[in-house]
Amino acid sequence: MNDLLWRKIDSAPKDGTEILGWRKDCGVILVRYSSMVDFMSDGELEREISEHDLDEETIESYDWFYADFLTGGRLEGSETPTLWMPLPSDP
Numbered sequence: 001m002n003d004l005l006w007r008k009i010d011s012a013p014k015d016g017t018e019i020l021g022w023r024k025d026c027g028v029i030l031v032r033y034s035s036m037v038d039f040m041s042d043g044e045l046e047r048e049i050s051e052h053d054l055d056e057e058t059i060e061s062y063d064w065f066y067a068d069f070l071t072g073g074r075l076e077g078s079e080t081p082t083l084w085m086p087l088p089s090d091p
Contacts, residue, residue: 009083020086
């Protein structure tokens with residue numbers, strides 16, 4: 001059961017593994033450390049580039065990303081989770 005303890009975000013996996021993240025202002029969020037090119041289709045990338053005027057360095061840079069029921073996005077600066085834990089095992 002030690003796997004279900006919150007840990008400092010510095011120790012989180014940075015290989016694209018989905019984990020539970022936590023911030024005081026929003027609680028628990030599903031996150032992973034990745035880049036946009038690792039999980040977006042070519043069409044999604046093209047749309048993001050045109051809508052937000054993103055450059056290649058931005059879309060290829062690694063950062064924390066969240067997912068929710070409708071969308072997802074990059075977490076930067078103070079938006080970065082402060083704690084993490086692995087996802088629970090399947091039932």
